[in-house]
Amino acid sequence: MRVLSGINRGPDLAVRVASAADRAAGLPPVLLVHGMGGDHTTWRRLEGTLTGAGREVIAVDLRGHGRSGRADxxxxxxxxxxxxxVLDALDVPAVDAVGHSLGAHSVLRLAMAQPERVRRAVVEEPPPMPRDAADLAEAITPTSTLRERVRGLGVLLADPRPFLRFDRSMPEVVGLQFEQADPAWWEGLRAVAAPTLVISGGDRSFLPPRHLRSLAQALPDGEFVTIEAGHSVHREAPAAFVESVVGHLSRPR
Structure with a gap:
C-alpha cells in the first residue's frame, strides 16, 4: 500500500497499485472503489483477474476506511x-472505474464532474439520490439490511481489520445526505460520457432494482444487468460479477 499525504487538503489516502506483467497496450488503469465499511481488499479476486489480463489496477481506501485517515x-x-x-497524485489522466455501493456512487459523481477521466465504468448497486417525496418515503440509504449483515459475518470473522479501521460515525452522516431530494443529481447524469454498466443485486438487495434500471436509463450510454445476489454482488456471486466487469471493460470505447 502507498499512502498519499496532503492531497485534496484532506486525510491521508491509502492506495494499492498493482501492475500487470504484460500490460495491455492502449488501455488505462482500472480504478477500484469499495463500498461503505470495506476497503481495497474486497477486490482481491477482481484485481487478480484484471492484472492477469494485462490491466494495471488502482485500489483506493476511501477516507475513513482501511488504511486511509479519518476525516472531519x-x-x-x-x-x-x-x-x-488520487489520480492527480499518480499522474493518471483517465481510468476505467469499478465501484460498489458508496464507491459506485462516488464513481458516478467523478464521471459527472470530470467526464474525460472515466473511459468506461461499472457501478455495482449504486444508491441513487432521491428524486422526490415518493423516493424519500422509501427510505433507501446505502446501509445494509439484517440479511446483508448476516452474510457479511463470515467476511468479518475471516478478516476483521476493515471493520475495526472503519470510522463508524460515517454511516449516519452519509445516510442523512441520502435523505434529501436531489433531482439535480439525476440531471447531472447526462454529463457522464463513459459507457456505464449498472449491476443490480436483484430483489435480495435493499435497493429496488427498478431504481437502478431508471439510473441506467438516465445515463447517455447506460446498460443494466441483474445478478440475483443481494447488495454485495462481487462477494456473493464473484464469478458472474467478474465476467460482467471484464466483458464490459474489454469493449472498445
Whole structure:
C-alpha cells in the first residue's frame, strides 16, 4: 500500500497499485472503489483477474476506511474529490472505474464532474439520490439490511481489520445526505460520457432494482444487468460479477 499525504487538503489516502506483467497496450488503469465499511481488499479476486489480463489496477481506501485517515467531514462530493486527487497524485489522466455501493456512487459523481477521466465504468448497486417525496418515503440509504449483515459475518470473522479501521460515525452522516431530494443529481447524469454498466443485486438487495434500471436509463450510454445476489454482488456471486466487469471493460470505447 502507498499512502498519499496532503492531497485534496484532506486525510491521508491509502492506495494499492498493482501492475500487470504484460500490460495491455492502449488501455488505462482500472480504478477500484469499495463500498461503505470495506476497503481495497474486497477486490482481491477482481484485481487478480484484471492484472492477469494485462490491466494495471488502482485500489483506493476511501477516507475513513482501511488504511486511509479519518476525516472531519464525509460529504458525498468529498469522496468524489478524493478519487480525482488520487489520480492527480499518480499522474493518471483517465481510468476505467469499478465501484460498489458508496464507491459506485462516488464513481458516478467523478464521471459527472470530470467526464474525460472515466473511459468506461461499472457501478455495482449504486444508491441513487432521491428524486422526490415518493423516493424519500422509501427510505433507501446505502446501509445494509439484517440479511446483508448476516452474510457479511463470515467476511468479518475471516478478516476483521476493515471493520475495526472503519470510522463508524460515517454511516449516519452519509445516510442523512441520502435523505434529501436531489433531482439535480439525476440531471447531472447526462454529463457522464463513459459507457456505464449498472449491476443490480436483484430483489435480495435493499435497493429496488427498478431504481437502478431508471439510473441506467438516465445515463447517455447506460446498460443494466441483474445478478440475483443481494447488495454485495462481487462477494456473493464473484464469478458472474467478474465476467460482467471484464466483458464490459474489454469493449472498445
Amino acid at each position: 467531514r464525509y460529504r458525498l462530493n468529498d469522496f468524489r474529490d478524493d478519487l480525482a486527487a
